[in-house]
Structures are given as structure tokens and as C-alpha cells.
Amino acid sequence: MEKKFIGIDLGGTNIKAGVVSDVGKLIAKASVATGSGPDQVVERMIQAARQAVRDGNLEMRDIEAVGIASPGPLSSADGIVLRSANLPGWHNVPLRDLVGKALNRPAFLENDAKSAAYGEFTAGAGADETITNFILLTLGTGVGGGIIYHGRLIRGVSDSAAEIGHMIVEPDGDVCGCGQRGCLELYASASRTGKYAQHLLAIAPSRASSLRSLLAAGSTIDAREVVEHAKMGDELANEVWDRACRFLALACVNAARWLDPQMLALAGGMAAAGDFLLNRVKHHFARLNWKMSETQMQIVLATLGNDAGVIGAAALARDAEHQR
């Protein structure tokens, strides 16, 4: 029988678990609310994993190993979540062993954005076997990412490679929560894109924009509304969207300069804009990129949506298990 793996994606709101085949196909999945505190969260992770196994008409003995995608910082080698902005009160939690023991299966821990990158690389946008060097850029509340080189995930010496949201893109830019100035995620995350629209509306009260009606109705503005109104022709919304895409294109140029990969895929909430994101980023990329030689890196949309973390965590467990 084909080998099967569990992937668990631990988010701030929900825990997703899935049973994934040896070739990265999602067989069954389950989702539960995250809860709070390590004890409850681990219990819920186990619950979600068992639910997915049942929903797949399987038993736990059919599962070879378990991969866990978690917010960081964490130590993948030690299986420990050091702390997390999204999981208050977590401090040096040995998540890998807690989950592995409860399920009585070998378990592996990886950062959520890196897991998603590995998922897209093995079973999504980068699944073609000619792709060996791949970068994922996830555009959500923050901006994250993962790098695969020669088919292997680049972790870095302290598990903090591919912190793409914290590339400095404006030397004297705004101050980021991380302590740097001018980080990419201040200019190109879903939340910041919405905030920039609100900023433009506030500083020019007489400027016409269909986005004003949202504020008047008491709503906040996120990237989704910016996209919606930009598509309908609102000039201010278009200016905001264009700026975000320009900064993303700049990050893509720098990705090509650092690593010269075959493919860079865009994922996360903002990628729901589809071609409205992709074409705009590609437009600015062509404009900003060097003219010395052709850049082989394709820029594409990710294909796995919210399942990338689950599928990637399962694939990492599979590959780690095969290497033991």
C-alpha cells in the first residue's frame, strides 16, 4: 500500500490537518479552532490529525510520519517552538515530541512559510521535475517565504533563512515591529496595503475614491477591498495596489539576483487577486529588472491555496523519514 503522511498546519486561528499521499496528494483533511496555551493547542492538533485519518477511512497505523508547520521562531533540528507572536505564552515548547508521542509516530517540525514553500515546490506550482530551484513568497497579514535550492529547503543556521518579509527595501523607510526600517512587509502585505489606502484617504480628504464609502460605513480596508475597487477603476485604489506590486516586483528582482531560481510563486491572501496581482508584478518586474541578460526566473501564482502548509509539512516528514 502507498505510504501516507499527516501534515498539521498550526495557525493563530485554526489548526488544519491532512492525510497526504507519498506523491503529495491530499486524501483527507480536518480543521479545528486553535485554542490557547500549549496543552490545549497540542490536544487540538491531535484531535485534528485523528479526524483527518478517520475521514480518510484509515487508521493511525497507516501513517508513516507526521509533519508539523508552525509559526516561529523555532528550531527544526530540536523540534522546539522558541516563541511566537501568534501563539501568546509559548516559550520553548517541544512541539515535535509532544505531537509525535501523542500520535506514536515520528514527527518533524518546520516553520509554516517554509512548509508552504516545500508544499508548492513538491506538489504545487513548482511540482514539475525540471524545477529544482524555487522561491515562494506568501502575502498575508505579513510577508513570508521559503527557498528551495537543489531540491532542498534552505533553513539557514538559525532556521531564519527566507525571511523575505524582512528584506530592507526602503533604506530610510517606516519602522517595522522587528526593529528594522523599510521591511518589505510594510509595503506589500495585505494588511499594510489596506492601511496605505486609509492613509491616502486621510491625508487628502477632498480626493475622490469609492473606498471612502467603506470607511463611512465603519469598515476597515484590507488588500481585498483595494483590489475590488481598483478593478472597478478607482484611481486611489489603483495607486495603492500598484505600489504594493512595485515593491513585490523589486523583491522579485532581488530574489533573481541572490539566487537565480527557475521559479518564484506568489501565495497567500493577496494571491487571491490572481492575474490582477500576477500581471502587475510581472509588469513592474520587467521594468525594474536588469537588461544585461535574460532572467530565466518565471513568476507564477501558487496553486495549493490554504493546503500548501499541510501538504508541505507532510512532504517534509516524508523526506526526513526517507533520509533517516
Add this chain to the structure above:
Amino acid sequence: MEKKFIGIDLGGTNIKAGVVSDVGKLIAKASVATGSGPDQVVERMIQAARQAVRDGNLEMRDIEAVGIASPGPLSSADGIVLRSANLPGWHNVPLRDLVGKALNRPAFLENDAKSAAYGEFTAGAGADETITNFILLTLGTGVGGGIIYHGRLIRGVSDSAAEIGHMIVEPDGDVCGCGQRGCLELYASASRTGKYAQHLLAIAPSRASSLRSLLAAGSTIDAREVVEHAKMGDELANEVWDRACRFLALACVNAARWLDPQMLALAGGMAAAGDFLLNRVKHHFARLNWKMSETQMQIVLATLGNDAGVIGAAALARDAEHQR
């Protein structure tokens, strides 16, 4: 007898060749003027290689393989120099096979900055065996570099990874010869550092600076003069040097975010400033770098000087030969 390799570093002005031991020790070296046109240049490369072998009291049969470090763009896999700004008239020159056949030895071709990075990694600043992830930043007329991850050189799919001089560090910055705006090498190369000093002198004719005497004497100003005068307390020279070091520190922050390596070494003409470069870059790095978690990347000075390319090319030939 210990195995020996030849490294040849093809520069715009000189060709350096060396005999290098299996562990990266330079046994003998020779240098000749580069000449012009592929035929003459290849002849001179052979001449330099033979001279180094003779100077080492060896014969060509003692040499296992030959590594060639060349300006690019080039294809390492095909052994072809596609063209070169430093070698006028070169177009798709099969340099690897031309040199390999003339010396009757297996030959390997790599970009000069990547070769230097591999040299520093294997036998210089990064030689400690605990170092597996390493970045070299070469600061000369331009800015170049190389990345080693898991002990292997990162080439990229079109041999153009680690084009660190062409990272965009100022989104609306000056136009670079490559067609981009705001490339690192416009702000942190030796030549541009000198040019920025001349710019400051020109725009503020009444500003006092000891650098003015150089211009009055008909000299141009390069990074070397900037360093010299900054060390003597000249305020304008200090401002210029500080700006270059600030941009280098920003590149170091981004290097840590992309790849989280153990070490980043500074090499090339500007590294002759020693601690005056290193301490200033480290100062700005500490200031600009995130505060979320400690960054393990050490910033150091390279140790092999002008021999890095020769030693690195020889080491690449050694490792390629071992993998065959």
C-alpha cells in the same frame, strides 16, 4: 604524493596562475599581462600555468586538474564565456576546452567572484570546518560575490546567482549600467565611493576638505584616498566612507534575511581598509539589523587577498574532479 591543481584567474589586466595543494595551499604562482583577443589570452593563460608549474619544481603530469576563474557572464556547465565587459570582443568562447586541451588536463570554468568565494570558503576566512554556509562580498571597481550553502557553491539556473552588486538597495536610486536603478554597487564600490566624494566637493565648493588638494593636483579620488583622509579626520571623507559602509551593512542585513549563513566575509580593494571598513560595517549592521532574535552571521574580513580566485578555481577543479 599529494594531489595538485592549477588555478588560473583571468583578469582584465593580469592573468594569475597558481599551483594549489589538495588542501588549498598555494605552492607556486605566476602572473602575466592579459593581452587581447581569445587566442592571445588563452596562450598567456597557458604560459602563466606552465610558469607556475615550473616555479613549483613540478611537471604538468603532477597536476590533476585545472580550474579557471573568468569574468562573466559564462556557462559553467558548458565551459563557455558568453561575453565580458572586461574582455572586449569575447563572444561564446569555449575557454574551458581551449585551456584544458592545451594543458592536456581536465578543466573547469567558473565566474571569478564565485571562485574567490569558494577560495575564501575552503581555505580562507571560512575554512573552519564548522562553517558550511558562507557569503563573500568583493568590493572593487564593482561589487560582486558568491554564496556557499551546505558546502556547495550556489550557481543559479543561469550562473547568475549572487550578483550581490546588483541588489536594488535604493528603489528610486541612480541608474546602473545593468539597466536597474539603485544597485548596491552604485553606493558601495571603490570607484563609486571616490566619485561620491568628488560629487560632494563639487556641489559644496565652500566646504572644507583635505581631499580638495588631490583634485587641485589633478588626481582622481578613489576609495583608498577617502579612507586615508577619513582616518586623518576629514569630515567630508568620513561622511563618504560612512555612507558606503551603511549601504554595505544594509546588504549584510539582507544577506542574513535571505540565507541566514554563519559567516559573511568582505574582500576586494576596499577591504584593504581592514578594521576601518569592518568596524564601520558592523556598527551599521548592529543598528540596522532586526532585534527579534540574535543574528548568528559573523561579519569578517577575507584573508586570501588577491589569491582567492586562484585558490578557489583550483578547489572547484578538485571538487568537480572528485565528483566525476
